[in-house]
Amino acid sequence: MTLFEPVKILIEKSALDLPYAQKLLRYFSETPVQEVDEIQQTKKTLHDYFSKNVLLITDYKGDIIKRCPGTRGALCCNYYVANIINGCPFYCTYCILHDYINCGSVMICANTEKFFDELRAKTREKFLLRLGTGELADSLALEPFVHLNDELLPGLKECKNVVLELKTKSAFVDSILKYDVADKVVVGWSVNPQNIIDTDEYKSASLKQRIEAARIMVQNGYKVTFHFDPIILVPDWQEQYRAVIRMLRDSIPGEQVAWLSLGGLRFTASLRKIIQDRFKKSDILSYGEFVPCPDGKLRYFRPVRVNMYRFMLKEIMAWNRSIPVYLCMESQQVWKQVFGSLPLERSALAHVYTPYPDTDLHEE
Amino acid sequence: MNKIYSILSAEQINRADEFFRVGSSYNSDMLRRLLDEWGVIAPLIVSRHGESYRIVEGFDRFDCAVLHGITELPVIEVDTDEFSCYRFAIFNAVRQESCDIFDIAQALAVLSDYFLVPRQDIATEYLPFFGFSCRDKILDKLITIHKFDPSQKKLCRDECIETDKILLISDIDRTIRNDMIELMIELRPSINKVKQIIELIDEISGREGKPPAEVLSDPLLRSILDDEACNAGQKLNRFREALYGRRNPALSRTLELVDRKIRQLKLDNRIKLIIPPYLEGDQLRLEAEFENKEQLEEIARNLLQTAGLKSFGELLDIIKEP
Numbered sequence: 251m252t253l254f255e256p257v258k259i260l261i262e263k264s265a266l267d268l269p270y271a272q273k274l275l276r277y278f279s280e281t282p283v284q285e286v287d288e289i290q291q292t293k294k295t296l297h298d299y300f301s302k303n304v305l306l307i308t309d310y311k312g313d314i315i316k317r318c319p320g321t322r323g324a325l326c327c328n329y330y331v332a333n334i335i336n337g338c339p340f341y342c343t344y345c346i347l348h349d350y351i352n353c354g355s356v357m358i359c360a361n362t363e364k365f366f367d368e369l370r371a372k373t374r375e376k377f378l379l380r381l382g383t384g385e386l387a388d389s390l391a392l393e394p395f396v397h398l399n400d401e402l403l404p405g406l407k408e409c410k411n412v413v414l415e416l417k418t419k420s421a422f423v424d425s426i427l428k429y430d431v432a433d434k435v436v437v438g439w440s441v442n443p444q445n446i447i448d449t450d451e452y453k454s455a456s457l458k459q460r461i462e463a464a465r466i467m468v469q470n471g472y473k474v475t476f477h478f479d480p481i482i483l484v485p486d487w488q489e490q491y492r493a494v495i496r497m498l499r500d501s502i503p504g505e506q507v508a509w510l511s512l513g514g515l516r517f518t519a520s521l522r523k524i525i526q527d528r529f530k531k532s533d534i535l536s537y538g539e540f541v542p543c544p545d546g547k548l549r550y551f552r553p554v555r556v557n558m559y560r561f562m563l564k565e566i567m568a569w570n571r572s573i574p575v576y577l578c579m580e581s582q583q584v585w586k587q588v589f590g591s592l593p594l595e596r597s598a599l600a601h602v603y604t605p606y607p608d609t610d611l612h613e614e
Numbered sequence: 615m616n617k618i619y620s621i622l623s624a625e626q627i628n629r630a631d632e633f634f635r636v637g638s639s640y641n642s643d644m645l646r647r648l649l650d651e652w653g654v655i656a657p658l659i660v661s662r663h664g665e666s667y668r669i670v671e672g673f674d675r676f677d678c679a680v681l682h683g684i685t686e687l688p689v690i691e692v693d694t695d696e697f698s699c700y701r702f703a704i705f706n707a708v709r710q711e712s713c714d715i716f717d718i719a720q721a722l723a724v725l726s727d728y729f730l731v732p733r734q735d736i737a738t739e740y741l742p743f744f745g746f747s748c749r750d751k752i753l754d755k756l757i758t759i760h761k762f763d764p765s766q767k768k769l770c771r772d773e774c775i776e777t778d779k780i781l782l783i784s785d786i787d788r789t790i791r792n793d794m795i796e797l798m799i800e801l802r803p804s805i806n807k808v809k810q811i812i813e814l815i816d817e818i819s820g821r822e823g824k825p826p827a828e829v830l831s832d833p834l835l836r837s838i839l840d841d842e843a844c845n846a847g848q849k850l851n852r853f854r855e856a857l858y859g860r861r862n863p864a865l866s867r868t869l870e871l872v873d874r875k876i877r878q879l880k881l882d883n884r885i886k887l888i889i890p891p892y893l894e895g896d897q898l899r900l901e902a903e904f905e906n907k908e909q910l911e912e913i914a915r916n917l918l919q920t921a922g923l924k925s926f927g928e929l930l931d932i933i934k935e936p
């Protein structure tokens with residue numbers, strides 16, 4: 251069975267004439283198609299049994315690009331997200347999508363022109379807009395099937411002051427290399443020890459495959475990013491994560507790492523329930539001690555988290571001291587404990603944490 | 615479908631064949647009184663099976679009638695297949711609200727194993743009919759519940775353990791199911807507490823690499839359950855605390871230490887020092903109650919004194935870097 255094999259396509263009538271929608275229908279020419287008035291309405295009625303492996307093609311009316319919602323009590327890194335694809339064929343136990351997108355289907359916004367209109371309206375001279383497509387999806391997991399890069403990358407070449415991060419757990423990078431966009435695109439990998447990939451990141455690429463794909467990108471002049479997120483405190487986590495960092499060190503020159511993030515395992519109470527119910531074999535909830543945080547998510551108890559970040563930071567610095575490391579969704583207090591200072595006081599990160607000139611106050 | 619109204623002698627009916635029985639007996643006292651006054655009026659529904667008849671609906675009426683010495687009963691004989699009869703029996707049991715969760719689980723097992731109804735049809739057609747949402751997970755739970763030992767089913771029924779709780783213990787490790795049933799009978803925890811206990815046992819078991827039964831056989835937990843000086847509520851709290859402490863040793867130790875330090879401050883009892891929940895945050899808050907200037911001054915003096923205490927410094931240190 252391939253990674254993505256939709257049994258049905260639901261397409262919004264208003265999307266029928268969009269060029270990308272037409273292409274998608276060609277890519278999946280064997281799949282039965284049903285036209286619907288409004289995908290959002292239809293989505294609500296999709297039932298567990300029938301919605302898995304349904305591809306929804308929409309002419310999305312809302313904002314495609316949004317400021318990353320961040321989380322209460324955490325420092326904001328001024329990231330923007332473009333939710334062109336919602337849904338993922340991988341199956342990570344801890345994935346927040348289980349909680350957000352409950353119908354299990356994949357939705358693609360076919361109106362990519364709107365994406366570029368929004369992007370042009372948001373970029374500003376002298377400020378680099380960091381944009382990612384991996385908030386409600388894996389940026390590249392569906393690439394061999396939906397060829398989104400062919401829609402985005404040629405247009406992106408013309409856009410100024412933007413860097414698009416394609417965050418993935420796959421090794422599907424070939425389609426990027428077709429375009430000369432090393433100054434506009436960074437590819438980011440979520441990394442974890444292979445043990446954890448085996449037990450908690452089903453269907454995703456192995457650690458070796460991810461690192462090899464990163465090496466290929468670097469070889470082709472691209473910068474890459476890495477995300478140790480979520481870090482999971484399995485019994486011998488220190489040895490395991492140290493080994494991952496050493497593997498990275500052996501393949502990727504530190505100077506080519508645009509940024510690297512650290513984030514401990516965190517989940518909402520409802521996601522916790524989903525993990526307990528669906529992933530009986532996963533042990534991730536058993537390790538570490540979790541406490542509710544001001545944003546309602548459960549995280550490892552603060553001293554445990556701080557200790558974990560300090561360890562990771564030390565190992566990363568041993569790889570290369572110039573890698574900009576930041577903490578994902580962490581409070582000032584934790585930042586200070588780990589780094590001794592806040593990101594704005596750290597030169598390597600100041601440009602990231604300087605508030606982006608607000609193009610979209612009305613969004614908030 | 616052909617229906618024949620007739621009178622059958624009790625002997626023609628094979629009472630022992632309970633294939634179509636779905637659900638438990640209902641209030642037979644009342645039935646007995648009705649029979650005293652009216653005799654058997656509502657016909658039993660039966661279907662022919664070889665030389666005799668099987669009851670599709672009316673087991674309790676049959677039993678009461680026989681007890682009353684009635685030897686002939688009005689019946690409606692239905693001439694249809696087993697599956698239709700079974701579906702009728704199910705609908706009837708639901709209508710009479712005579713099904714508990716074990717009956718439902720049994721009925722679903724018959725549909726699946728005997729009538730080979732596809733899983734998806736059971737989930738979408740029958741689960742909602744029994745009042746459940748049509749989800750795979752619920753179906754799995756009900757299948758497990760059907761496999762409970764008869765003694766476990768009996769205990770749950772006799773002690774009126776609620777359906778939600780039975781669903782909860784359906785997918786716990788089999789080796790602790792008896793213990794959990796006993797615990798629910800003895801300590802009467804709410805559904806949320808049962809959930810918490812199960813989660814804690816599960817996580818301790820995963821963390822320590824010990825089977826759940828071994829976690830539950832911890833002498834400390836046993837001694838709490840055996841402590842005759844405590845009532846059920848007290849036992850339940852201590853039991854949960856003990857599990858929580860074992861699951862979260864660093865957190866429990868730190869919170870205990872913070873508590874101790876706060877007690878050492880001997881704050882005026884009109885002052886409340888509030889630490890950030892679970893030490894997520896570094897801001898402490900104060901609440902003070904006073905009615906006049908003098909009381910406020912007194913509180914201020916107490917606070918000043920507290921600020922100079924060694925334990926106050928220690929408390930701040932713990933909160934800053936637990």
Ligand code: SF4
Pocket residue numbers: 337338339340341342344345346347386387388419454
């Ligand atoms: S790869 Fe990302 S989006 Fe996909 S299942 Fe895993 S965590 Fe979720």
